[in-house]
Amino acid sequence: xxxxxxxxxxxxxxxxxxxxxxxxxxxxxxxxxxxxxxxxxxxxxxxxxxxxxxxxxxxxxxxxxxxxxxxxxxxxxxxxxxxxxxxxxxxxxxxxxxxxxxxxxxxxxxxxxxxxxxxxxxxxxxxxxxxxxxxxxxxxxxxxxxxxx
Ligand code: ZN
Numbered sequence: 400x401x402x403x404x405x406x407x408x409x410x411x412x413x414x415x416x417x418x419x420x421x422x423x424x425x426x427x428x429x430x431x432x433x434x435x436x437x438x439x440x441x442x443x444x445x446x447x448x449x450x451x452x453x454x455x456x457x458x459x460x461x462x463x464x465x466x467x468x469x470x471x472x473x474x475x476x477x478x479x480x481x482x483x484x485x486x487x488x489x490x491x492x493x494x495x496x497x498x499x500x501x502x503x504x505x506x507x508x509x510x511x512x513x514x515x516x517x518x519x520x521x522x523x524x525x526x527x528x529x530x531x532x533x534x535x536x537x538x539x540x541x542x543x544x545x546x547x548x
Pocket of ligand 1: 439466
């Protein structure tokens with residue numbers, strides 16, 4: 400393990416143990432349930448919009464360490480962003496964990512780069528992307544339910 404791996408591991412564990420923006424969001428504009436049958440992860444994402452800005456986002460549910468940490472980090476990364484910027488971040492995150500992102504791009508992703516290691520484990524990629532699928536669906540109004548399958 401390199402020092403960077405240790406740091407990433409610590410970031411993930413911290414988000415798993417103390418998820419940020421966890422809980423119900425009263426007055427949510429859109430809510431989406433996400434399910435990853437392969438692992439059993441279930442997430443509920445709720446967002447409140449102000450104009451074209453993602454004013455508030457919270458999540459609930461239960462899942463493995465990767466899916467929970469990813470959801471926690473996702474909420475922190477996108478809260479307050481314009482919807483277009485949040486969707487673009489979702490694209491860049493996807494590229495990171497699918498392994499088709501240029502190495503420099505990881506730096507722009509800040510803490511989210513800690514999840515880049517899942518690209519070596521295809522099953523884990525679904526855990527890491529579940530929250531982002533749900534976010535996309537909530538922001539584009541594509542439906543109230545997403546599944547990684
Ligand atoms: Zn999982």
